Amino acid sequence: MIVMHSTSRWTKVLTLSLLLSAVTPPAFSDRVASQVAAPSPSASSTQTGTNNKTKDPKTVAAERKELFDKISLVTGIPWSFLAAVDQYEKTMNTVKKRSVQLTLANIYFSEAAWSGMLNPNQLDTNPRSIAFFHGYGRDGSGDQIADKSNDLDVLAAMSEILGKNGVNQENLQTNLTNYYQNPRSVLRINQFAAIYEKLGTMDVNEHAFPLPVTADYSYRSTWGDSRGWGGHRIHEGTDLFAGYGVPVRSTCYGIVEEKGWNPYGGWRIGIRDLNNIYHYYAHLSGFQKGIQPNDIVKPGQVLGWVGSSGYGKPGTSGKFPPHLHFGLYRDNGNKEWSFDPYPSLRRWEREDQQRRKK
Ligand SMILES: [Zn+2]
Numbered sequence: 001m002i003v004m005h006s007t008s009r010w011t012k013v014l015t016l017s018l019l020l021s022a023v024t025p026p027a028f029s030d031r032v033a034s035q036v037a038a039p040s041p042s043a044s045s046t047q048t049g050t051n052n053k054t055k056d057p058k059t060v061a062a063e064r065k066e067l068f069d070k071i072s073l074v075t076g077i078p079w080s081f082l083a084a085v086d087q088y089e090k091t092m093n094t095v096k097k098r099s100v101q102l103t104l105a106n107i108y109f110s111e112a113a114w115s116g117m118l119n120p121n122q123l124d125t126n127p128r129s130i131a132f133f134h135g136y137g138r139d140g141s142g143d144q145i146a147d148k149s150n151d152l153d154v155l156a157a158m159s160e161i162l163g164k165n166g167v168n169q170e171n172l173q174t175n176l177t178n179y180y181q182n183p184r185s186v187l188r189i190n191q192f193a194a195i196y197e198k199l200g201t202m203d204v205n206e207h208a209f210p211l212p213v214t215a216d217y218s219y220r221s222t223w224g225d226s227r228g229w230g231g232h233r234i235h236e237g238t239d240l241f242a243g244y245g246v247p248v249r250s251t252c253y254g255i256v257e258e259k260g261w262n263p264y265g266g267w268r269i270g271i272r273d274l275n276n277i278y279h280y281y282a283h284l285s286g287f288q289k290g291i292q293p294n295d296i297v298k299p300g301q302v303l304g305w306v307g308s309s310g311y312g313k314p315g316t317s318g319k320f321p322p323h324l325h326f327g328l329y330r331d332n333g334n335k336e337w338s339f340d341p342y343p344s345l346r347r348w349e350r351e352d353q354q355r356r357k358k
Contacts, residue, residue, distance in 0.1 A: 061203040064104050067151065068202075075159040076167040083202060084192035085158060085176075088185065091276035095332040101149035107158050109136055114148045114157075136161060185333055191255045191272055198296040204253040204274055208299035209349040210240065210281065210326055211249070211306070213356065217242035223340035236338035237280065237327030238345055244285055244322045246306040250297040251279050251326075251348060259293050265325065266310025266317070269303050278336065280327035283310050285317070 064083065072079040090106035092098070100108050115124040116133025124130050127146045130137040137146035140156025147153050162175050176186050196202065211217050219240040227235045250271055257278065258270035265282030269291070272278055285307025297303070308322040309315075328341040 057205045058203055060104070061201065061205070065202045067104050067155075071155050071159060075163055077159055077163055077172065078193070078197070080193045080196035081162070081172060081189075082155070082159070083196050084189045085162065086155075087192050087196075087202075087274055088189045088276070091188075091274075091331075092333055094275075095330065102154060103151050105151045105154050107154050109148050109154065109157065111148075114146070182333060184331075188272075188276060188331070191257070192274055194294065195253060195255050195274060195296050199253065199298075206253070206299050207251050207344070207348045207351065208249055209345065209352045210251050210324060211242055211246055213349060213352045215242055215246045217246065219342075219345065221340070221342040223338075223342060236329075237282075237325050238341050239323045239325055240306075240345075241321065241323040242306045244305070244307060246324075247302045248281050248284060248304045248306060248324055250299055250301045250303055251344075252277075253298055254279065254296070256291065256293050256295045256297060259287065259291065261314040262310070263312065264310060267304065267307065268310075271297060271303075276331045278327075278329040278331065280325075280329065282325040282327070283307055283320075283323060285309060285322070 064086070065079070068079040068082045068086070071077070071082055075082075086106050089100075089108055093100050093106055093108055098108050100106055111122040112119075114135055114137040115122050115130055116135030116137075119129065119133035119135060121129070124133075124135070124137070125145045125147055127137065127139045127144065130146050135146075136157045137148060138153055138156040138160060139146045140152035140154075140159075141147075141150055145153075146157075161179050162172055164175050165171050173186070176189060177183075180186055180189075195204070217240050219238055222235055222239055223237060225235040252271060252273040254271040254273040256269065257272045258268070260268070262268050262282070265280070267284040267286065268280065268282040269284065269287065270278055270280050281303060283306075284304040287304040288302045291297075291303060306322050306324050307317065308320055309317045311319045326341055326345065327338055328344065329336045329338050
């Protein structure tokens, strides 16, 4: 019968590794048992009622990393790729105001997607009937229940989607494309995976002020003001006035998405962070040597220098006093929009000042 063959490969692998750990030499079995066969309570279910909102972000980051490492070991899918999908889903949950009841993971499945479009029971948790109706729902925790508020069940489901026909890069990319049906989502997930792969951690919440707090600068809230060049546009950012050559630094962990000339922004650079926010730095006098698109950057890393480039053809400069134009843009998967960076700038400035005092 179809339903019998559809028993989760995941559960089989998990069971297999349990068996394996019992019969193989201690060194190997310890390693497998500690990493796979016995998921830590925090990672295994939501039954404990742990609320991550009350947890230290560093602890959550470490627990998430540990969880994706375990899943990676069982499925062969790189942890950074799983983490990137999960993190992308997290950012979409935020902008789409979706509620997800998971403990550490953030992947959202609608009821219809989980149980199967034609399943008469849209709240189905039986892995067999879900499989019969071609729902994505899986049991990854081994309790015979496919629960979309259980981390392991949701990750088993997503791993099966991503790992269809094998976990090599080509298949992973094909499956990702087929699942999201949106090149923009695929691009973001690959950007996130590249960041995680390079950094080797999910502890990436730190930010920095774009200028050294020791430099001479001034700024005020100017987001939404009308501005003078290039027709009627509102001011989508904050202007930080400083002298030529003051270093411009990355405000976040992220990946260089854009670098080069733009008629409005002059020499400008854009960094995508792991919250799917685009950090835009304009009017630079030049770029830090060697910095290229797709480079992974850290908070405080120098990207270039304050200048007055822009408002014309490449190389135009000096049409206004030197300053850094800093913008933040959010992405909902289809379009981007600017939001006021001023409150973030104030916070990052304060944090940098506090770090200096330590
Ligand atoms: Zn500006």
